Amino acid sequence: MSAVVTLTTAPFVAFYFNQVPWLGLCANLVAVPVMGGLLVPMGLVSALWQLVTGTEGLPLAGAIQWSLDRFVLVLDKASSFPGGEWHLASPSVPSMLLFYGCLVTIWLWWNQRRIRWIAGAGLLLLISWWLWSPRLLLDGDRFRVTFLDVSQGDSVVIELPDGEVVLIDGGTTYERFDMGRGVVAPYLWNRGIRTIDHVVATHPQLDHIGGLSYILRHFKVKNFWGTGDEREEPFYQRLRQAVASQGLIEQIARNHHELWSSSDCRISILNPPDAGEDQEFSPGRMREGHALNNRSIVLQLACGDHRMLFTADVEQEALSSMSDNSGPERIDVLKVPHHGAGTSLQYDWLNHVNPRHAVISVGLRNAYGHPAQKVLDAYGKRGTLLYRTDQDGGIWVTGKRSNPILTIHRTSDQKLQRIAFPSCFRACEQSNWAKLLMRFEE
Numbered sequence: 001m002s003a004v005v006t007l008t009t010a011p012f013v014a015f016y017f018n019q020v021p022w023l024g025l026c027a028n029l030v031a032v033p034v035m036g037g038l039l040v041p042m043g044l045v046s047a048l049w050q051l052v053t054g055t056e057g058l059p060l061a062g063a064i065q066w067s068l069d070r071f072v073l074v075l076d077k078a079s080s081f082p083g084g085e086w087h088l089a090s091p092s093v094p095s096m097l098l099f100y101g102c103l104v105t106i107w108l109w110w111n112q113r114r115i116r117w118i119a120g121a122g123l124l125l126l127i128s129w130w131l132w133s134p135r136l137l138l139d140g141d142r143f144r145v146t147f148l149d150v151s152q153g154d155s156v157v158i159e160l161p162d163g164e165v166v167l168i169d170g171g172t173t174y175e176r177f178d179m180g181r182g183v184v185a186p187y188l189w190n191r192g193i194r195t196i197d198h199v200v201a202t203h204p205q206l207d208h209i210g211g212l213s214y215i216l217r218h219f220k221v222k223n224f225w226g227t228g229d230e231r232e233e234p235f236y237q238r239l240r241q242a243v244a245s246q247g248l249i250e251q252i253a254r255n256h257h258e259l260w261s262s263s264d265c266r267i268s269i270l271n272p273p274d275a276g277e278d279q280e281f282s283p284g285r286m287r288e289g290h291a292l293n294n295r296s297i298v299l300q301l302a303c304g305d306h307r308m309l310f311t312a313d314v315e316q317e318a319l320s321s322m323s324d325n326s327g328p329e330r331i332d333v334l335k336v337p338h339h340g341a342g343t344s345l346q347y348d349w350l351n352h353v354n355p356r357h358a359v360i361s362v363g364l365r366n367a368y369g370h371p372a373q374k375v376l377d378a379y380g381k382r383g384t385l386l387y388r389t390d391q392d393g394g395i396w397v398t399g400k401r402s403n404p405i406l407t408i409h410r411t412s413d414q415k416l417q418r419i420a421f422p423s424c425f426r427a428c429e430q431s432n433w434a435k436l437l438m439r440f441e442e
Contacts, residue, residue: 008103011096016129020086039067055382076169086219089133090188091126099126103210135192138163143265143303146396147335148187149389149411150179152363152370153207156310156335157187158301159400162262164197168310170211173235180211185218187394198259201239202312203296204231209239216242222249225259227295253297264304265401271298271318285374294318299335304401309353311337311344318345320350323353331355333397336379340371345378357385357397357408364390403413 009388014020035153046060058064091099105119140161148155151173158166167188171179188196199221201209216224224243225312230236243250253259254274265374274296296312309331314322315338323346334355337344358379362370371388379386385408387395393411 004212011091011099014088015090015096017184018087018090020088020131026074027217031071032037034071035366039064039071042067043161057319071356086131086217087185087189087194089192090186091130095130099123100367101261102126127146133189133192135163141400141402143396143401144396144398145301145308145333146187146394147361147389148183149361149394150183150211150361151389152338152339152366152368153179153210154295154335154361155179155184155204155211157184157191157193158267159191160260160262161265161303164260164262165193165195165214165269166198166200166280167259168194168200169202169208169312170199170215172207173210178211178214180214184211184215188215188219193219195222197222198225200253200259200297201227203227203290203292204229204236204239205313208233209314210235212244213238216248218245221246221248224250225253225297226250227297228252229292229295249440259299266302268300268302269297269316270300270309270322271296277388279350283368290317291344298322303399305404306333306401306406307331307397308333308335308397309355310335313338313344315341315344316346319344323349329353332357333408334358336360336371336375339366339368341368342372342374345372345375349377350378350382354382355379357383357387357406359395360386360388362388362390366390 007204011019024389029431042060042064044081046064049055049059050057056223056435068364088248102119106116106123108124109115109119143161144159148157148171153171154169155171156168158168165188167184170184173179188194196215199212199215201212201224203209204227213235215221218411253269253271253272255271256274257269259269261267274295293315294317296314296318298312298318300312301308307329311319319337331353332355334353334357334401336358340360360371387408387410389395391412393415395411396409397406398409399406
């Protein structure tokens with residue numbers, strides 16, 4: 001029975017949790033008989049004995065507690081079995097309907113051997129496709145940059161034309177919610193990404209690197225970049241342990257270096273200053289607040305005619321330095337510094353980059369008052385099109401290095417519209433179907 005339940009619920013588990021519970025099926029074959037045939041009867045007998053005899057203590061209490069502790073310990077060990085968590089992209093709704101259609105066909109026509117085998121083959125093909133979860137549309141020309149909605153924090157995924165993946169920051173962690181586990185990882189799995197070529201921790205603050213520990217432990221990561229600054233807080237120590245456990249060495253990002261390059265695409269490092277310009281730098285130095293922000297890793301993606309700038313939490317001092325050290329070059333898409341804080345508004349630098357589009361990664365009704373009104377006004381006066389994760393949800397940019405056109409998408413654009421009958425029935429239905437089709441195209 002447990003096998004049947006596991007099989008029939010597998011598509012929903014994959015859809016909502018991005019994993020196949022194959023280990024749970026094996027564990028249930030042992031755990032259910034042990035629990036139902038041993039532990040539960042022990043508890044019932046002990047309770048009935050207490051009622052009949054009227055004793056104060058619960059008979060067999062020590063044995064029951066010992067058995068439960070060992071039972072939980074074994075299950076915990078089993079959960080850490082290598083490969084026990086097989087993650088995959090959420091199945092599409094049509095493929096889930098096809099899955100259940102095959103199951104119903106097998107059940108209704110079990111005596112028809114040919115039909116049974118055809119439906120069974122369909123099930124195996126569907127499950128194999130889900131487990132594979134391949135990356136699609138890798139043609140050497142397309143690229144995609146996604147600004148994830150991680151509340152008051154930062155996380156950006158860059159998918160390059162040749163298939164390389166760069167993750168900039170991983171959002172924060174709360175007491176009961178990890179942005180790396182709950183937002184960043186599911187997005188990567190849904191994109192068919194299991195290997196990340198470069199993980200960049202722009203600076204050691206919780207809202208930027210808190211979620212990276214989970215990512216490092218659950219994805220194959222080839223390179224890890226940081227500033228070399230350290231913190232004593234637990235979130236940073238967890239990150240250090242995750243880096244070490246994967247056999248990685250932190251590469252120190254410095255101005256004038258390239259993080260990645262291929263043909264006519266490259267990712268350049270614009271901040272922090274290199275060792276010759278930064279007289280205060282020493283590996284492992286402890287820094288706080290403004291010093292950490294101004295030493296954030298700033299990256300520029302140049303792909304064909306497109307320019308995008310990712311500025312982490314740099315403030316006025318670093319922005320002023322960057323505007324002095326490079327020639328004028330208009331930016332197509334800018335990640336607004338420091339969630340739109342007033343301390344990161346530097347007018348000369350803003351005139352210098354003159355962005356066409358700007359994205360503010362910010363939490364809804366955050367305690368810091370981000371973004372500041374003067375920041376919104378400064379970008380608005382320049383005609384920059386502003387996008388905000390607290391209002392628009394996740395934001396992604398798609399384009400081709402052979403084509404000068406960029407397309408900006410927002411999660412809010414895909415939100416289905418409530419149908420008001422009869423004032424907005426046909427138009428609302430058409431709009432909703434168009435949004436659903438857009439999801440499949442992505």
